[in-house]
Amino acid sequence: MTVSTDSVPLLREAGAALARGDLAAAERAVRAVLRQDANNVVAILMLADVASAVGIYPEAEAQLRRAIALAPDHVEAWVNLALVLVQQRRTDEGLALLDRAIERDPAHVRAAGSKANILAQLGDYDAAASTYEALLARIGDNADVWMWYGHLLKTLGRQDDAVAAYRRATGIAPDLAEAWWSLAELKAGRITDADVATMERALAASPTDPKALFLHFALGKALEDRRDWPRSFARYAAGNRLRLALEPHDRQLVSAEVDRAIRIYDRDFFAARAGWGTPAADPIFILGLPRAGSTLLEQILASHPQIEGTAELPYIPQLVQALVAERWRDRAAAHPEIVTALDSATAAALGARYLESAARHRKTGAPFFIDKLPNNWLYAGFIHLILPNARIIDARRDPMACCFSNFKQHFARGQTFAYSLEDLGAYYRDNVRLMAHLDGAMPGVIHRIQHEALLADPEAEIRRMLDFLGLPFDAACLAPHENKRPVRTASSEQVRRPINRDAVDQWRHYEPWLGPLKAALGLQ
Structure with missing residues (x-):
């Protein structure tokens, strides 16, 4: 794969723009290259990167297929195409393409690693383990693969x-x-x-x-x-x-989105859209801030014979992002305003699309399943619009304990609010005020569990939660540590121990340095 020397400066410009997140500038530079050389594979791959970053996956797919036609031995392009297919809920196609990539290059670490990661996300853990083991057998010791x-x-x-x-x-x-x-x-x-x-x-x-x-x-x-x-x-x-x-965080941007959500998602909004969405009642959403006890709640409920625990499913944010991506050149296109343009048929289609995507993670045939993505709290109104019979559990924890637990947790991605005490305090307060508003806008839809109350009296709180879900009490819910299901969150070790209060006051050891957090929470 050769690159014209005339294209190099523009390609460098495009690469720099991609690195800093300036997608419009990257697109301009790449298209300038393609006007000079329509078959420049590097430029085509960069254009696919731009489309993927924006969330326009059909365009990314088209560009990647074009690149592969021009350079069929470029295995990285095969891997990127597989990941784009997965983003479009074409997981089987993506996995098949990764298998073909691995056949072409059995020692390709990213191809095998991507396959294993997708299998794990789907709950096919044995297949994921076999993929890693086969890769290690081919390539010998590799630090990254052993870590994965x-x-x-x-x-x-x-x-x-x-x-x-x-x-x-x-x-x-x-x-x-x-x-x-x-x-x-x-x-x-x-x-x-x-x-x-x-x-x-x-x-x-x-x-x-x-x-x-x-x-x-x-x-x-x-x-x-x-x-x-x-x-x-x-x-x-x-x-x-x-x-x-x-990864800078813009706390004003989050607060502004919450302000707009409070204005839009009110009783009149839902009254005007009564009967919209998909009537399925099987999803149970557990949401709230990370480190608020949501993994414990999931483990408790997944111990009930009628409820299956799946994972932190990405599909609600993806549906919202896809709506925004359809109008990505319109700077005014954003959540929640984008939701006001939906009609009844589209809301029902979105609910059905969510259920179809989630079905890949369901293994047991239990009538109910859990989606435990904490960040879904920003989209709770959207969830109720497209899945009006779904139930929502709001995990809440003492503000100092919850925020400091986030501060000392290194998240893989997506939790930019957790990197400063001031941002954490603002984010916690935004969460509380939106959920308080939705309590009134969506009566009977949200059930709040205070983590400290659950630890103090597990049976009473578990019975209240099951009553809310319309399910009978089951004693297995009192021993969630005996549930051997895989757990993919930072709390995986904690929930494999009996319910305990060990970490309730852990933040107090660090209290001398937490003044900025107290001030941001309004506790000083």
Whole structure:
């Protein structure tokens, strides 16, 4: 695959624009290249990247197919096309394409890793494990693959095997920051003093590397386990500063979206749209802030014989983003305004599309299933519009405990509000005021569970929750730790222990440094 020297400056310009998120500038530069050279594969691939970033997946698919026709041996393009197909809910096609890519290049790490990740998202954990094992057999030791395999083993509850996989990864690459963080997250006592010294050396060698934030969070947890609160907080704060510099958060943007949602999603809005959507009653949405106890609620409900736990499904945000993407050149197109343009047939189609996508994750035949994506709280009104008989559980936790737990958790992506104490306080307050409004706008749809009340009297709170769902009490819900289902969230280890209050007041050890959070929450 050759690139004309005349195109190089424009391609560099497009690449820089993509890196900073300026999609319009990237598109202009790429199209300028294609006007000079219509078959420039690099430019075509970049145009596909722009379309994918905007969410116009049919256009991304068309460009990727064009690139593959011109350069059939470019396996990366095959992998990108497979991922675009998955985004369009054509998962079987995507997996088949990844299989073809792996046949062409059996040692292609991204192709096999993408396949394993998709299989895990679908709940096909054994197939995902086999994919990793086959890849490792082909390529020998690879630190990234061992780390990814460790993530899967952790999900399956195979903690000792996960530790061994992470240790294998750090043995191959002692500076693999994410593997150290994953090991630190597993359980108190996993990180030795020698490990701490290794991480500190790696951090000193590359203090400004974006991956250094993993080391800060890992050291924060290791020092927390040693009850060294000042140094632990300093590490958490340093990691968050690095992450915020990479992914800035606009708290005013979130507050403005909440303001508009409160104006639009009122009783009159829903009264005017009575009877809209898909009448299915099987989805149960658990939402709220991350670290508010939603994984425990999911594990409790998934222990009921009539409820299946699936995962944090991405489909509600994807439906909203697709509506916005249809008008991506219109800067005024945004949620929730985009919802006001829907008609009854479209609302029903969106509900049906959600159910079709979620069906891939259902394995047991239970009549109800859980979607536990915390960020769905911003779209609770949209959920009620397209799925009016679905029920919503709002997970709520003490503001200081919840916000600090987010601050010390390194999220993979998408939680930009968690990287500063001030942003956390504002986000928590926005969540509370929107949910309070929706209590009145959608009466009887939302049931709130206060985490501390659940821990204090589990049976009473579980009975109230099941009554809300119209289901009989089942004693299995009192022993969620006995449920061996895979858990793919940061709380996977906690929910494999009996319900306990161990972490309720953990934030108080860090109280001397949490003044900005108290102020942002209005507690000072």
